[in-house]
Amino acid sequence: MTVGPVDGCRRATATGGRTLMLTPGAHGAMQITGITQHHLTHQLDGAFEPTWIPGYPQGVHELELFEVETDAGITGITASPSFAGGLDYADALSVFLAGEDPHDVEGILRKLDAVDLVGPRPWHVELALWDIIGKDAGKPVYELLGAAAEPIPVYASTGEAQPADERLPYVETRIEEGFEAVKLRVESPGDIETVRGVREAFPELTLMVDANKGWSVRVAREEERWSFADALGFARGLEEVGDVAWLEEPLPRHDYRGYARLRKKTDVPIAGGEFNDGPHQFREFVQQESLDVLQPDAALATGIKRGTEVAAMADLHGLEFVPHTWTNGVGFAANLHVMAAADSAWCEYPFEPPWTPAVRDFLLTDTIEHDGGYIEPPSGPGLGIEIDRSVLDEG
Incomplete structure (x- = not known):
């Protein structure tokens, strides 16, 4: 331009x-x-x-x-x-x-x-x-937000639904790299067996489970939709598995009442909101007592300022704030600054080879990496990242 x-x-x-x-x-x-x-x-x-x-x-x-x-x-x-x-x-x-x-x-x-x-x-x-x-x-954005760059524990976020025998080598490798938690993807209620298999192999590992029923890009086919009974049955199965940090988006993202009903009937924390639109929809989640974990992505749902407002809302009501981060290197960096300001308990670290941190950050001069299972926001001015201009020439 x-x-x-x-x-x-x-x-x-x-x-x-x-x-x-x-x-x-x-x-x-x-x-x-x-x-x-x-x-x-x-x-x-x-x-x-x-x-x-x-x-x-x-x-x-x-x-x-x-x-x-x-x-x-x-x-x-x-x-x-x-x-x-x-x-x-x-x-x-x-x-x-x-x-x-x-x-x-x-x-x-x-x-x-x-x-x-x-x-x-x-x-x-x-x-x-x-x-x-x-x-x-x-100054880096996190300083503008009044925060310090404290290390945030990362969890390895998978992208595919795989049976336990295929997923176990992945989990073992992530643990060796320093991860203390892994999020598994599921599509069908029967995928509870995948979660059971991983739990049996790694009894001390913190697990998150994402059903991805909040939204879907219907390019090739329709997603498998869950009824309320499906979601509740799956949550009860997770109760038996144990040490599950949360069940993520087992229902459509605007089903505030359904989430509230589910939350009242299970001991497993319920998470969601990554692709909801603006802070008013998160107020609805809070007012209807729908979620335990609010997950707005700054790049998709709120921006940085309104993301911190949702974080304050979560803190006021005793809820967790753990943003979704699976977009690209710029969005990942922005969410890290918000997480630093919100003192988030976890950072989602997308990792499903061939989708790797280097792929996520291909447009940046430097890949944003975790260090032994922890990560900090970039410390340079602004978002703290630089664009690899050679990528623009190729584009």
């Missing part, structure tokens, strides 16, 4: 060579001048079948990278998941953001509320604002 004066306006040329006229705002010491979007793809070394895309072998990591530029020469970065061919909406975002002061996070969030009415979801855009603010202040 090139930016320069054109008849009292600013010109933003987005990816693909299209030109949009941007009128500067009249307030703020710093102004957003334009947005550059890059559709990036990264080939995996093989494929895996994520439970959230039923029947689809994923062999490519695709995302939309956005660079939010300012008249101070500071650029903020953010990214969102994408599909084949990409979702091009930099021009639409520029209409709302051009001339705005990136420090006015709440004001821009109100504008993004309008974008959210017609889609696509815009909450990842707010991550770039914090990147700019942090770079301007010379």
Whole structure:
């Protein structure tokens, strides 16, 4: 994107060579001048079948990278998941953001509320604002949020539903790497046998279990849906397994009453909310006493500011706050800053070869790695990450 004066306006040329006229705002010491979007793809070394895309072998990591530029020469970065061919909406975002002061996070969030009415979801855009603010202040986002970079324990988050005999070598390797917890994916109520098998082999290991019934990308086929009876029966099976930190999304993400009923009938903590939309839906979870663990992803559900508001809500009501992080390296970094501010008990660490941390972070100059089962947010200014410009050239 090139930016320069054109008849009292600013010109933003987005990816693909299209030109949009941007009128500067009249307030703020710093102004957003334009947005550059890059559709990036990264080939995996093989494929895996994520439970959230039923029947689809994923062999490519695709995302939309956005660079939010300012008249101070500071650029903020953010990214969102994408599909084949990409979702091009930099021009639409520029209409709302051009001339705005990136420090006015709440004001821009109100504008993004309008974008959210017609889609696509815009909450990842707010991550770039914090990147700019942090770079301007010379501080990492977690410091701006009043936090310190304390180590957070990670749990290995699987992506496929596999029988126990196939999953056991994976679990053993993760334990050797320092992980003290693993999250298993399940699709059918009968997959309780996978959980039993892993528990029998690793009696001291903390387990999380994700049914992925909150949402689904129905590209290849429909997901297997669970009734309330299915969810309750599975939860009762987990009670027998023991030491299960939570059962995640066994019901659709807006079934607040169903979750409340389930929570009252089982001793297993219930988690969810990764793809709910905005803090008001988390207020609904809290008011209806639906969940024990709130899991908003800053890149998908809330942004950073509203993510910390949900964390405060969780703390006030004695609930856990453990965000979903399975998007890309930018989203992972942003969620780490939120987790530091919220003092989260766990960090989700996506790991399902060929999906690895290096694949997640392919667009970054450095991979964000755990150290012996613990992780800290990046310590550089802003989000603390840098884009590998050679990847942009390839894209």
